[in-house]
């Protein structure tokens with residue numbers, strides 16, 4: 001009996017050495033420890049072992065049983081680890097810490113133009129400010145001389161919030177805050193997203209961007225306004241540009257103008273961009289109304305100012321040859337990918 005036990009143990013060891021799958025482990029387990037397994041069978045012979053030997057042989061048999069079980073389990077664990085390692089090694093490895101060699105995203109064309117314009121104005125001593133998208137009715141209308149119940153409010157139909165605030169209809173909404181915030185003299189630009197209740201077409205969007213500017217100092221004149229705008233446009237269009245002023249109307253400026261630029265694409269000879277007219281309407285502007293200065297805590301007897309509200313979308317469309325404003329909010333990757341290099 002003892003010899004038989006030893007024999008089975010060495011048989012198990014030999015077999016396990018050659019085994020290399022968990023299925024083989026399982027059949028060895030059945031062969032030795034199953035219902036009619038070799039070790040299980042030996043238990044049946046225990047009744048034939050003489051009584052004085054029963055303790056010793058019984059212990060040997062029990063030890064053999066648990067040793068075999070342990071050996072098979074150890075081999076199974078070993079094989080499972082090996083299998084996992086194989087799987088891990090066969091999977092494609094991606095090292096996310098390696099720096100990318102290619103820039104896959106890009107700045108929105110409008111952001112590119114906005115940054116360019118900001119740089120030009122910064123070089124001329126302007127600060128760049130942020131405006132809110134949700135504004136108080138006072139800042140959006142009353143502070144810029146569009147009083148409650150005045151028909152001028154109809155020019156800009158907007159989205160009202162339940163709390164009485166509005167989605168700002170123009171970047172001029174930040175004028176009051178900026179006039180109060182900075183010590184004089186002031187030179188500031190503030191780009192931002194605006195909203196209007198508007199039917200959309202190639203030239204109109206309910207969500208659009210403007211870039212507002214204010215200059216307040218002693219003796220500011222229309223000459224200052226023309227100078228700064230000409231400088232900025234010449235840098236953006238990379239050539240000396242000519243501008244002209246036409247009379248306009250805005251409640252927050254007096255006098256008010258529409259500033260046109262001689263078409264930089266055909267030098268005014270007439271092309272599809274300027275619709276053969278030779279001039280492009282670009283920027284409403286004017287001398288800041290004394291009421292607006294007063295609302296900002298500035299004495300209009302001592303100081304004067306000019307302001308402009310450049311259409312950032314319009315500038316972007318002109319610079320990049322985009323002819324439908326709705327493209328700018330479309331998320332159209334085919335369009336935006338063309339501007340990848342500038343990211």
Ligand code: DAH
Pocket residue numbers: 169170171172212213250252253284285286287306307308309310
């Ligand atoms: N806020 C005006 C609009 O959205 C544009 C504008 C006109 C801004 C004249 C100005 C300005 O600063 O002086 O229609």
